[in-house]
Amino acid sequence: MLSFRIFVVEDDPLFGEMLKYHLSLNPDNEVYLFKTGSDCLKNVYKSPHLISLDYSLPDMSGLEVMRQVKKENSEIPIVIVSGQEDVSTAVTLLREGAYDYFVKDNDVKDRLWNIVKKIRENIQLKNEISSLKEEIGRKYEFRNVIKGNSPSIKQIFSLIEKATKTNITVSITGETGTGKELVAKAIHYNSSRAKKPFVAVNVSAVPRELIESEMFGHEKGSFTGAITRKAGKFEHAQGGSLFLDEIGEMDLQMQTKLLRVIQERELSRVGGNELVKIDVRLIVATNRNMAEEVKKGNFREDLYYRLLGLPIELPPLRFRGNDIIILAKYFVDDFCKENKLPKLSISEAAQKKLMQYPFPGNVRELRAVIELAAVLTDTDQIDDQHISFNSTNASSNFLLEENTLEEYNSKIIRYYLDKYNNNVILVAKKLDIGKSTIYRLLKENKI
């Protein structure tokens, strides 16, 4: 940090000069001495990092000077130095926003020195946080994080760009692993709210009985275990974005409360009466078909339309064509860099194998497959034998292969025989078919 600017406002010439001298012993401090409140106020435009203010000044009281400084710049910390020990004055000043209150005694210089040190540390921390946020912003420049050239993903880029320009609610849908949270972050960190918080809540991960307190906060004693007041996720996201993942899992009672908060833009914590104004940009996500959920009565129609906003439907990876290879290469490079490994390439055969697989787990699954392949290979290349798929969604694999009914039947029977150790009687019972059918298909080599 460059120089730390301190104003000493003190009409006692000796005390003022001593303080100025003492504070100037640190060459990083730039100390200005003013004898009157009005001189100090004329110079507030210089944005001092700290003001040491005498309570009794010839032209106005320290309190009046403080009020006027705060009007111009409420961020400037002001320390009041008084010749008298008066608790009620101290309390008034602290309530009005004074950073601290000292009596003019031996300890003033040390206390001021410590405060300067503390404020400098705070400023440094704030600067670090600010530059980290900028770094995150650069990291989440969406073309850096959402890789792909397919027409479907280019459409998504266009929608994200539109979303970043306003505060419109965004609803993101897509299968698991398509990058819903990534898109939410990309929207936030490329919007005007980038420097404010991004708070993510996975609605399905919060127990039903705690979701209201988690979202809206609670007052001390509002329920068993509420030993202190706690701000909820909405308050944590104040000024920024709140990402509600798996919004489709929210129960109807909570949906009603959420709707009210969205409509009124204010909330009250559980067990409290105070209304808290809310300024939060909502981004929601689900892998459910919300229109269907509304039809089934699982989701409120009014809330659905409130949350619809700008809908972004993320395409499954299998519909993104060559993006599979673009992403695979990106994940290989990323993994090698993170683990300090030499660069790896992906063979044509491996690429072909990747392109033929439907990726029910989408991008998340692709990443896992590639990382495992990178570990398994002993050369500088990932080959097809290193690519293995371990999807739990066997049934959707079946359907995507577009077989005949007879072929599907055979696959199903084979699957069950493998599962139950070729126990034909048990499999026949499970599938509710005759065991002779299974024996026949085995004899005809159709399984």
Added chain:
Amino acid sequence: MENEAALTYNLDKLYGYVGKEYNVVKEMVGIFIDTVPKQVELMREGLEASDFIQVSKAAHMLKPSLDIFGVDDQYYPIRDIENLVITAENQEYISRLIFDLDMRIQQLVEQLKTDFNFHG
């Protein structure tokens, strides 16, 4: 600085603020010599004009300076001046306190001028 032992003043608190570098200490002593007698003068003028607010303010201004120079024997008299003046009671007593203070300050200033070579 060697004459500090003659009970007129004690610069330990001043050293605590600015260190013991002679030129710096001398600069602060110079400010004291310039400003403190003027405060006493304001007190006397205020008393003569029955402007007790002026007397009280001047007394209030003096306290930190005398404290820094270790003039502890004047703490209570100055506090009395501040408090008594507020009610304008016993002006004869205040007048005597201010007179004694004036003598003390004059003695102190002369001592400082000698010790720090402010003469001529």
